[in-house]
Amino acid sequence: xxxxxxxxxxxxxxxxxxPFWKLPDFLILIMAFVNIIGMISTYYLAxxxxxxxxxxxIFVAIxxxxxxxxxxxxxxxxxxxxxxxxxxxxxxxxxxxxxxSPITNVKWNLELLNKEKLNxxxxxxxxxxxxxxxxxxxxxxxxxxxxRLEQSKKELILQKIDxxxxxxxxxxxxxxxxxxxxxxxxxxxxxxxxxxxxDEKKIRIVxxxxxxxxxxxxxxxxxxxxxxxxxxxxxxxxxxxEGCGIEDESQDFVFDKFYRAQAAEKLAVDGTGVGLxxxxxxxxxxxxxxxxxxxxxxxxxxYISLPVFN
Amino acid sequence: MKKNKxxxxxxxxxxxxxxxxxxxxxxxxxxxxxxxxxxxxxLNKNKYNLVLLDIILPKKNGLDVLxxxxxxxxxxxxxxxxxxxxxxxxxKALDLGARNYLVKSEYSLDEIVDRVKExxx
Numbered sequence: 001x002x003x004x005x006x007x008x009x010x011x012x013x014x015x016x017x018x019p020f021w022k023l024p025d026f027l028i029l030i031m032a033f034v035n036i037i038g039m040i041s042t043y044y045l046a047x048x049x050x051x052x053x054x055x056x057x058i059f060v061a062i063x064x065x066x067x068x069x070x071x072x073x074x075x076x077x078x079x080x081x082x083x084x085x086x087x088x089x090x091x092x093x094x095x096x097x098x099x100x101s102p103i104t105n106v107k108w109n110l111e112l113l114n115k116e117k118l119n120x121x122x123x124x125x126x127x128x129x130x131x132x133x134x135x136x137x138x139x140x141x142x143x144x145x146x147x148r149l150e151q152s153k154k155e156l157i158l159q160k161i162d163x164x165x166x167x168x169x170x171x172x173x174x175x176x177x178x179x180x181x182x183x184x185x186x187x188x189x190x191x192x193x194x195x196x197x198x199d200e201k202k203i204r205i206v207x208x209x210x211x212x213x214x215x216x217x218x219x220x221x222x223x224x225x226x227x228x229x230x231x232x233x234x235x236x237x238x239x240x241x242e243g244c245g246i247e248d249e250s251q252d253f254v255f256d257k258f259y260r261a262q263a264a265e266k267l268a269v270d271g272t273g274v275g276l277x278x279x280x281x282x283x284x285x286x287x288x289x290x291x292x293x294x295x296x297x298x299x300x301x302x303y304i305s306l307p308v309f310n
Numbered sequence: 311m312k313k314n315k316x317x318x319x320x321x322x323x324x325x326x327x328x329x330x331x332x333x334x335x336x337x338x339x340x341x342x343x344x345x346x347x348x349x350x351x352x353l354n355k356n357k358y359n360l361v362l363l364d365i366i367l368p369k370k371n372g373l374d375v376l377x378x379x380x381x382x383x384x385x386x387x388x389x390x391x392x393x394x395x396x397x398x399x400x401x402k403a404l405d406l407g408a409r410n411y412l413v414k415s416e417y418s419l420d421e422i423v424d425r426v427k428e429x430x431x
Contacts, residue, residue, distance in 0.1 A: 089396065093394055093395070093396045096393070096395065097366060097392075097393045097394050100393035100413075100414065100415040101322055101325070101393050101414075103415060104325060104393060104414045104415045105322070105324045105325055105328065107415065107418075108325070108328045108329070108332075108418075108419050109324075109328060111418055111419050111420070112328070112332070112419070137415045137416070140415075141395075141416075144395060157400055157401070157404070169421065173418065201395070201413065201416070204416070
């Protein structure tokens, strides 16, 4: 059975995930409708005000035909763009899934291995593997997130989140890395309200990025303080490290994509240079903020501010 | 009656064995299925207290399994445990009534056990 235009538009709207009024087919229909109205009104006006109304109608008809041809070309190419976009998204989803699955297995089994009695050498090897697994997972996450951002896909899944719990989990997860540099964490809770309505997965990405940076750039045997407190209608998180700090000439660029501060090169710190860029974009989506204060060789203070919703 | 019966649907054998072992050591009774059809046939016969469900599965994917749950397990909480992170999947799973959506690589085994306990208890 042949589908009506309305059915086709409805199906395409679901398939491409765009509202019907943005679909090329619908726009062409509107364009044709406007043209017909234009022709009729031109004919009516020409009949009353021009000597030979037929010439005006022929002119408008030619013009309309050209517009329709152009319109159909636009529609065809938009359809191709949308299809390519979907394919790219599905491809990225699939590739990231295929990489994440084996690495999850490595991560989970290392977790079990770490619960066994290992001698100090075995523990060092297990820690190295755990660090590498964690790096691969962050790399895949950065890659997926970056590709989504570049397609301007805003997607927040809002839930009531206890920030304190998330920070505690991240500190637990990074404990091995911290102890390899003999870095101590100090968590200070000065908040009255520590629950926010936000996207759990994304706020984890942000906090992970900032806390991991603090760890990577901290000097050995130092301390990282993490304080949470309320200010106006926000929950602020302050991450203070006693590391190498950010040199003045890099400070304007630390939130740029793929930017790596000079210290990163000098200290051979792992990273892709997208963590803070992604964090800033996520916080912008959440109507939050991220900023920092830093002094070379003394350390950095990163601030994250999230709106508290009642 | 103790609420501890879990169906864990996962096609990757290594992940299935690892999490099953950890859940069992936490006193949960775990049954497993390696594809969507096997999962549905178990879900049509047995009542569970929780379903841990992967999305990419052979024969029938996890979202279809979720959609086809019949009366017996209609109200059983389901946690999607997958390595797909696309928002369309997350939203679809939540719309279909999934209690939670966890990206496996982001969670440690201890955290997953905590989430399971939270939902079951």
